[in-house]
Amino acid sequence: MSSGSAEFNALLKLSAKVGSDPALVQAAGGNTSIKLGDVLWIKASGTWLMNALKQNIMVPVQLSPLLEALQRNDPAAEKAQSFVVARQNPEKLRPSIETTVHAVFPQRVVVHVHCVETIALAIKSNAKEILTPLLNGFNWRFIPYAKPGLNLSRAISASLYQNNQPADVAVLGNHGLVVAGETVTQVSDLLSSVCQALRQPVRSAPEANVAKLQQLSEGSDYELPADIQSHAVALDETALAIARKGSLYPDHVIFLGEGSVIAQPGETPDQVVQRLAGANQPPPVSIVFPGHGVLMKKSCSKGAHAMARCLSDVCVRVSEARAVNYLTAEQNDELLNWDAEQYRQKLNKQSNRKKPAGQPSV
Numbered sequence: 391m392s393s394g395s396a397e398f399n400a401l402l403k404l405s406a407k408v409g410s411d412p413a414l415v416q417a418a419g420g421n422t423s424i425k426l427g428d429v430l431w432i433k434a435s436g437t438w439l440m441n442a443l444k445q446n447i448m449v450p451v452q453l454s455p456l457l458e459a460l461q462r463n464d465p466a467a468e469k470a471q472s473f474v475v476a477r478q479n480p481e482k483l484r485p486s487i488e489t490t491v492h493a494v495f496p497q498r499v500v501v502h503v504h505c506v507e508t509i510a511l512a513i514k515s516n517a518k519e520i521l522t523p524l525l526n527g528f529n530w531r532f533i534p535y536a537k538p539g540l541n542l543s544r545a546i547s548a549s550l551y552q553n554n555q556p557a558d559v560a561v562l563g564n565h566g567l568v569v570a571g572e573t574v575t576q577v578s579d580l581l582s583s584v585c586q587a588l589r590q591p592v593r594s595a596p597e598a599n600v601a602k603l604q605q606l607s608e609g610s611d612y613e614l615p616a617d618i619q620s621h622a623v624a625l626d627e628t629a630l631a632i633a634r635k636g637s638l639y640p641d642h643v644i645f646l647g648e649g650s651v652i653a654q655p656g657e658t659p660d661q662v663v664q665r666l667a668g669a670n671q672p673p674p675v676s677i678v679f680p681g682h683g684v685l686m687k688k689s690c691s692k693g694a695h696a697m698a699r700c701l702s703d704v705c706v707r708v709s710e711a712r713a714v715n716y717l718t719a720e721q722n723d724e725l726l727n728w729d730a731e732q733y734r735q736k737l738n739k740q741s742n743r744k745k746p747a748g749q750p751s752v
């Protein structure tokens with residue numbers, strides 16, 4: 391079987407489908423992989439799954455040396471760059487930061503998504519208890535939050551097997567979902583069943599006050615978000631209460647910064663920016679105006695717009711603001727300062743021109 395095989399193409403098709411559904415994948419988030427012989431084909435860092443049928447988004451990585459590096463705690467495993475099969479990677483794509491997460495699953499096909507239904511449950515401090523009856527009958531594990539990359543793959547690896555049998559579903563605390571199987575069809579079906587089992591009632595938020603938002607944004611560096619759904623976090627009381635307290639999952643921090651910036655009553659975008667400048671903080675990527683809606687920084691990336699919508703989509707599925715687990719100050723910091731951050735920032739600058747390329751997600 392090769393990268394041109396029917397199974398490989400089926401994975402590309404599934405990747406494009408999953409990547410086009412904002413309830414499963416936002417921007418460059420999520421990733422898919424297939425093991426063909428000793429080569430792990432994994433989504434490239436910064437590419438979007440939704441483009442899987444339009445451009446080459448897959449990178450070949452030598453699996454055995456990568457797993458060996460992982461086992462001896464070699465930091466080279468993190469970026470997996472040194473295990474890329476160069477002759478099959480003419481575009482010099484870089485493997486996803488989550489390559490090792492895919493590598494530790496023994497199954498041939500692995501799909502990792504930032505499913506909003508899953509995240510809405512995986513951010514609860516008693517997530518495992520809530521998930522247990524919902525995932526009854528699945529061979530699943532709950533993995534408490536770990537920094538994406540090496541830490542996360544180690545955490546998965548440590549609890550993947552029971553009685554020598556690997557799980558094929560992993561719910562990642564404050565992060566998302568991984569499903570694995572021997573064929574693309576199996577994984578596709580499993581993904582649908584798990585998402586169905588985790589489906590939550592969705593509260594419909596009142597309508598955004600677009601006229602007020604337009605008035606607020608006039609003459610400022612801020613504009614309306616790409617998706618009307620992004621406003622819900624400002625309009626639904628529970629969603630606002632949840633967002634107010636901090637960061638819920640890694641891509642939020644990477645694209646929108648730590649936590650959410652909420653305007654005080656009567657504040658304009660400029661006044662919010664000034665208030666934050668007084669505390670040595672940069673102008674926020676997005677500002678939540680309670681009762682009105684959300685405004686986004688004009689220069690922000692498409693990924694930031696996708697993450698603004700994701701925040702609302704997650705929060706309207708959480709029934710109460712109580713017992714929500716937030717990323718700690720250290721966890722926020724490690725996301726913003728880790729090694730790949732320079733690369734990320736470079737791509738972020740490129741994606742400021744709103745091309746749907748760039749920013750790697752986790």
Ligand SMILES: [Zn+2]
Pocket residue numbers: 420488502503504538565566751752
């Ligand atoms: Zn992820």
